Amino acid sequence: MVLENKLNITNSADLAREEERISKTKAVQMFENGFLNNLEAGKFDSLAKIHKYLFEDIYPFAGMIRTENIAKGNFRFTPVMYLKTSLEHIDSMPQSNFDEIIEKYVEMNVAHPFREGNGRSTRIWLDLMLKKEIGIVVDWSLVDKEDYLLAMERSPIKDTEIKVLLKSALTSDINNRYIYMKGIDASYHYEGYNTFKTNDLK
Numbered sequence: 001m002v003l004e005n006k007l008n009i010t011n012s013a014d015l016a017r018e019e020e021r022i023s024k025t026k027a028v029q030m031f032e033n034g035f036l037n038n039l040e041a042g043k044f045d046s047l048a049k050i051h052k053y054l055f056e057d058i059y060p061f062a063g064m065i066r067t068e069n070i071a072k073g074n075f076r077f078t079p080v081m082y083l084k085t086s087l088e089h090i091d092s093m094p095q096s097n098f099d100e101i102i103e104k105y106v107e108m109n110v111a112h113p114f115r116e117g118n119g120r121s122t123r124i125w126l127d128l129m130l131k132k133e134i135g136i137v138v139d140w141s142l143v144d145k146e147d148y149l150l151a152m153e154r155s156p157i158k159d160t161e162i163k164v165l166l167k168s169a170l171t172s173d174i175n176n177r178y179i180y181m182k183g184i185d186a187s188y189h190y191e192g193y194n195t196f197k198t199n200d201l202k
Contacts, residue, residue, distance in 0.1 A: 003116055005058055023054045023120060027184045030054070031177055036124070041132040042095045042104060044087045044113065050128075051114055051121040059116060066115040075153070077112035086111045098136075098170075101129045102163050106155045123183040131174045140182035142169035 002012050009015040030036060030053050039046035052063025065087075069079050078086045090111060093104045105126045112118050127137040143165060151162040173179060 004060060006060060007058060019055075019058055019117075022057055023117070024181070024184055026054050026057070027120075027124070027181065028177070030124075031180055036128055039128060041129045042093075042101075042125075043091055044108075046128070047108070047113070047121060047125045050124050051117055054121060055117050061115050062117075065113050068115060070112060070115070072153075075156075078110055083111060083113060087113060095129055095133055098130075098134060098167060099163060101126070101133060102166060103159060104129070106152075106159050106162065109152060110156050120184050124180075127180065127183060130170075135174065136170045136172055137174050137179060138166050138183065139169050139171040139173070139179050140185070141179065145185075 002010055002015055005015060007015070007018055009018060030050070035053060036050075039049060048063045048065075055062040065083060067080060070077050086107075090104060090107050093107065094100045095104055105122065108122055108125070109118070114121065123138075123140070130137050147165055148162075151165050155162045171179060
């Protein structure tokens with residue numbers, strides 16, 4: 001199934017290519033024009049603005065909370081009926097040190113507020129928190145993609161693995177565009193989401 005898109009693309013591979021090309025172009029613009037500097041770190045409203053900026057030329061739902069329940073394999077992200085409450089809770093979580101920031105990042109990943117584009121948007125959101133709160137960012141070129149995906153899959157149960165993985169890749173080079181752009185790489189993104197009806201949760 002190909003997601004509804006503004007490009008009128010009906011082939012999923014073609015859509016993926018265009019999505020990556022356009023979102024990376026928008027990510028560069030976002031970095032260079034100071035857009036991120038005006039966002040409040042750690043808030044869902046800021047994440048929604050990041051998502052909208054990246055994907056508004058591609059998807060009609062850019063920046064909007066999803067209205068469908070979604071799953072990755074056997075893992076079901078926060079059901080739509082609880083999503084607003086979950087996002088309010090995440091907004092209120094502390095973010096004064098590395099561990100707190102990663103815990104907040106893990107919770108946002110579980111919430112998965114958007115139908116598509118969560119990974120890329122949320123990694124920018126994470127780096128914004130790290131940058132503004134403790135003056136560091138993740139150098140994603142030092143993070144093995146397979147290790148990252150496995151650690152994120154396990155993080156809702158135990159977040160130690162993702163904390164260790166990301167802590168080993170921290171840098172104080174917070175204004176380096178190359179480091180920033182590595183986090184937008186679509187290959188860090190979870191693929192193969194399934195939608196399921198609300199009554200599937202019973």
